Amino acid sequence: MSQRDEAATGRPDDRDPRATREAEEAHGGSMAPGLVDDTGHPVTEPPAPEHEPEPSAMGTPGEDGTGS
Numbered sequence: 686m687s688q689r690d691e692a693a694t695g696r697p698d699d700r701d702p703r704a705t706r707e708a709e710e711a712h713g714g715s716m717a718p719g720l721v722d723d724t725g726h727p728v729t730e731p732p733a734p735e736h737e738p739e740p741s742a743m744g745t746p747g748e749d750g751t752g753s
């Protein structure tokens with residue numbers, strides 16, 4: 686928790702980050718994956734998809750469905 690969070694709640698965050706990470710992993714991972722690692726450092730963005738999205742029943746991606 687940051688100082689801002691502590692000021693908002695009135696309680697310091699004394700949880701062990703490693704224990705929090707272990708608990709998250711035991712339940713399928715972080716609720717906010719890809720933001721920061723267990724040391725608090727930002728992690729890189731996931732790689733972009735290698736192909737264009739496939740057309741759906743509504744038409745091609747970006748089409749509004751009106752056919753015009």
